Amino acid sequence: MSSIIVQGVSKAYKVYKTRFSRLLEWVSPLPDPKHVKKWVLQDINFNVQPGEALGIIGINGAGKSTLLKLITGTVRPTTGNIIVTGKVAALLELGMGFHPDFTGRQNVYMSGQLLGLSNDDIERLMPEIESFAEIGDYIDQPVRVYSSGMQMRLAFSVATAVRPDVLIIDEALSVGDSYFQHKSFDRIRQFRKAGTTLLIVSHDKMAIQSICDKAILINAGKIAIEGNPEAVMDYYNAMLSSKETVNKTIKQEIVKGTTTTTSGTGEVRVESIELLNSKNAISEIVNVGENVTLNVLVNVKKDVNELVLGYMIKDRLGQPVYGTNTHHYNYNLYNLKSGQKLCYSFKFPLNLGEGSYSIAVALHDRDTHIGNNYEWKDFALVFNVINADKKQFVGVAWLPPEVSINER
Structure with missing residues (x-):
């Protein structure tokens, strides 16, 4: 059984003031440190159970790569314990372990041996490796002539x-x-189905949410949040937007058992959001292809120079299905005063497949929330789509074709 257990792991590097300080520390008979410790990771704790997939996200420099090096054993922790069971394969740095002057084929043999494969195993697997890599005759060329994509x-x-x-x-x-x-x-995905335990670092929201069972966000060397991938990615996006304005806040709430993230300055807030069916009645269950109206009531708390409202429909895995904002339709509002209330209405046919969906809402200026983010609320609304009268189909989009067959 394969698993990863990380208990109280911290990592610090010694930083010396001058290039001679290290030597002085070595030769000095007195316990007089000439360095200060820079903590890259502090008190990291998590478990990855057999067959489970964990995604790790965070801004550059947060400590993600250092954590992976600790788990693979290429770096030792300053404090704490890491227990990894099972045969491990790691892809940490592009072409790590490849010798630039050796051919791809020669590097395959060297890398395979580092993974514990015998020469007979590698020779047996070589056709499959070549076929999957699809680099053609470059397999017998020096790696130094490879592009980064070919090395990967x-x-x-x-x-x-x-x-x-x-x-x-x-x-x-x-x-x-x-x-x-x-x-x-x-x-x-095939490996996961077969029971492989997966640990992946990526900024790709789609990859994290479609593959991983859970995720952790590392910020400034510490775990900021751990939970389901969508909630963690929402928190991460909110954290990124909060860096743009000093007074923004990030908080977690529980709505109907679902973790939702709200961030923003609070200068403009969402007061209510509702989905109306084709009969103009509020409904959480709508039919495939039904004409619906999304109403969003907003409250201006402080004077703002510009206001844009955007919404994003996401499937049950948190992957975007459709998103837009009023900027793209030339409905930017300007010079709003405190106390104003506005109701935005969006009418559209709900050409979605059966399933559960959520809507995220963002209030900001300009074309994205990265500027002035007044409020960004994930899981602002959750609804379900059923197929009451359409022909059977699968997928998240309803794209009914016109079928014709002609004899040729």
Whole structure:
């Protein structure tokens, strides 16, 4: 059984004032430290159970890559314990372990041996590795002539040639083309179904939410939040927007058992949100293709120069289905005064498949919430779509075709 247990892990590096301070510390007979400790990670705790997938997110420099190096054993923790059971395959840095002057084929043998494969195993697996990497004749060229995408293709192909018990992936897949990313994630999903424990670092919201069971957000070397991937990604996005304005807040609330994230300065707030069915009645259950109206009542708390309202419909995994805002329809409002109330109405056919959906709402200026974010509220509304009278189909979109068959 494969698992990862991280208990009270912290990592600090020694920082010396001058290049001679380290030598003075070594030779000095007195316990007189010449360094200060810079803590990269502090008190990290989490468990990844057998067959579970954990996503790790955070801004650059938060400590994500250091954490993966600690888990794989390439770096030792300053305090705490890490227990990893099972055969581990890791893809931490692009082309890590590849020698630039050796050919791709030679590097496959070296990397395979580091993974515990014998030469006979590698020779048996080589056709599959070549086929999956799809780099053609470059397999017999020096790695130094490879593009970053080619290095990633080969590194991933070697690391996953045999299903590992534990698969650890850093941002390496982000350099690949869309085709190979889809191919790689398909293999990862197959591994998950077969019981592989997965640990993945990525800024790709789609990847985290579609593959992972849970996620953690690391900020300034500490775990800021742990939970389901959608809630963590929402919190992460809110945290990013909060960096743009000093007085913004981020908070977690529980609505109908669902974690929702609200952030913003509070200068404009969402007072209510409702979905009306084709009969203009408030409803949480609507039919496929039904004409609906989304009403959002907002309250201006302080004078603002500009106001834009945006909404995003997301499926049950938190992946965006459709989003837009009033800026794109030239409905920006200007010079609003405290105390004003406005009701926004959006009418559209709900061409969605059966399932549960949520709506996130954002109030801001300009074209995105990254500027002045007055309020951003995830899970502002949850509704369900049923198929009451349409022909059977699958998927999140209702795209009924006109079918014709002609003999040729």
